[in-house]
Amino acid sequence: MGRTDEELIAEYLTGNEDAFALLVQRHLKSVYSFAARSVGDEAEDVVQDTFLKVWKNLKKYDSSNAKFKTWLMHIARNTAIDYLRKKKSFVFSDIEREYGDAEILNVVDPEDLPDEIVARTHDALYVEALFKKLTPEYREVLLLRYMNQMTFEEISKIIDEPINTVRSRHHRGLIKLRQYLDEMHQNGT
Amino acid sequence: MTKKENVTLFKEIDPPHELFSMVLTRVALARQNAARFRLVIFGTIAFSSALMLVPTLQYVASEFKISGFYDYASLFLDSFSHGYWQELLYSLAASLPSIALLLLAIISGALVWSLWHTNRNARIVFTRFALPA
Numbered sequence: 001m002g003r004t005d006e007e008l009i010a011e012y013l014t015g016n017e018d019a020f021a022l023l024v025q026r027h028l029k030s031v032y033s034f035a036a037r038s039v040g041d042e043a044e045d046v047v048q049d050t051f052l053k054v055w056k057n058l059k060k061y062d063s064s065n066a067k068f069k070t071w072l073m074h075i076a077r078n079t080a081i082d083y084l085r086k087k088k089s090f091v092f093s094d095i096e097r098e099y100g101d102a103e104i105l106n107v108v109d110p111e112d113l114p115d116e117i118v119a120r121t122h123d124a125l126y127v128e129a130l131f132k133k134l135t136p137e138y139r140e141v142l143l144l145r146y147m148n149q150m151t152f153e154e155i156s157k158i159i160d161e162p163i164n165t166v167r168s169r170h171h172r173g174l175i176k177l178r179q180y181l182d183e184m185h186q187n188g189t
Numbered sequence: 190m191t192k193k194e195n196v197t198l199f200k201e202i203d204p205p206h207e208l209f210s211m212v213l214t215r216v217a218l219a220r221q222n223a224a225r226f227r228l229v230i231f232g233t234i235a236f237s238s239a240l241m242l243v244p245t246l247q248y249v250a251s252e253f254k255i256s257g258f259y260d261y262a263s264l265f266l267d268s269f270s271h272g273y274w275q276e277l278l279y280s281l282a283a284s285l286p287s288i289a290l291l292l293l294a295i296i297s298g299a300l301v302w303s304l305w306h307t308n309r310n311a312r313i314v315f316t317r318f319a320l321p322a
Contacts, residue, residue: 020216021213024209024212024213025209028204028208028209028212029201029202029203029204030201032202032204032208033199033200033201033202036202037199037202044204044205044208044211047204047208047212048208048211048212048215051212051215051216052212052215052216052219055216055219055220056219127199128199131199142199143199146199147199147200147201
């Protein structure tokens with residue numbers, strides 16, 4: 001059984017330099033995947049900045065507040081947002097348009113949506129293409145849920161939003177994905 | 190765990206091969222830069238403490254002379270045969286130049302502490318970074 005993240009952190013803080021490298025190796029793929037789908041081309045810069053911030057703040061990490069991965073993804077998410085803001089591609093007004101969409105309010109229960117989406121999309125590229133059309137707030141929640149396999153509680157800590165907001169964005173994001181799927185099939189693509 | 194919680198809509202993407210070494214190199218450079226800054230600070234404190242040590246030692250020596258400590262000390266050594274060594278012990282203790290000694294302790298402590306940190310940070314600055322195996 002390998003060492004836990006908390007054990008590696010404790011080892012690093014007592015002088016074992018290799019422990020931090022092991023932490024990076026363990027979580028690099030998750031952070032890179034999240035960054036790549038959040039910011040695109042600048043994913044490598046986001047990843048480097050994320051781990052640099054992790055290293056600088058490692059002494060402040062408190063395992064009683066959150067798991068290491070939750071804390072790490074919180075930093076990754078904030079770093080990605082900083083990059084998006086610099087690119088000026090992060091527009092809050094998009095969210096208001098999403099929330100103002102009356103169709104969303106008419107959907108009864110989106111619980112079956114993930115399976116439906118998986119069933120209807122034989123090609124992962126379709127999901128990726130549709131996913132890029134979502135606004136950043138929906139994208140990050142769906143990424144953390146269906147790529148990083150995080151719970152709503154963990155996502156709530158990562159994005160600093162109440163859990164009901166997380167659930168709401170999760171549902172609306174899935175509903176939007178399904179709408180895009182419907183449009184795609186109607187258009188015959 | 191329900192079936193829905195295991196749904197994976199997005200697969201993780203393999204990072205570029207060199208990203209791991211880029212991350213570690215970036216952290217190592219930041220660590221060296223921070224150590225360089227601390228080396229300057231602690232080096233300055235060590236140098237200043239060392240400079241202040243000589244006049245402090247001279248001050249302590251002169252305070253010992255003025256306080257009469259040496260006289261009490263020689264009386265104390267003689268007093269064992271006369272049986273009143275306890276009274277002389279109190280006088281001996283009272284004659285200690287406490288402020289001078291406190292100053293010496295602070296400067297010596299600062300010197301040792303700053304030398305330890307200077308050595309620690311110098312090792313980080315001057316050690317060539319190598320990726321873990």
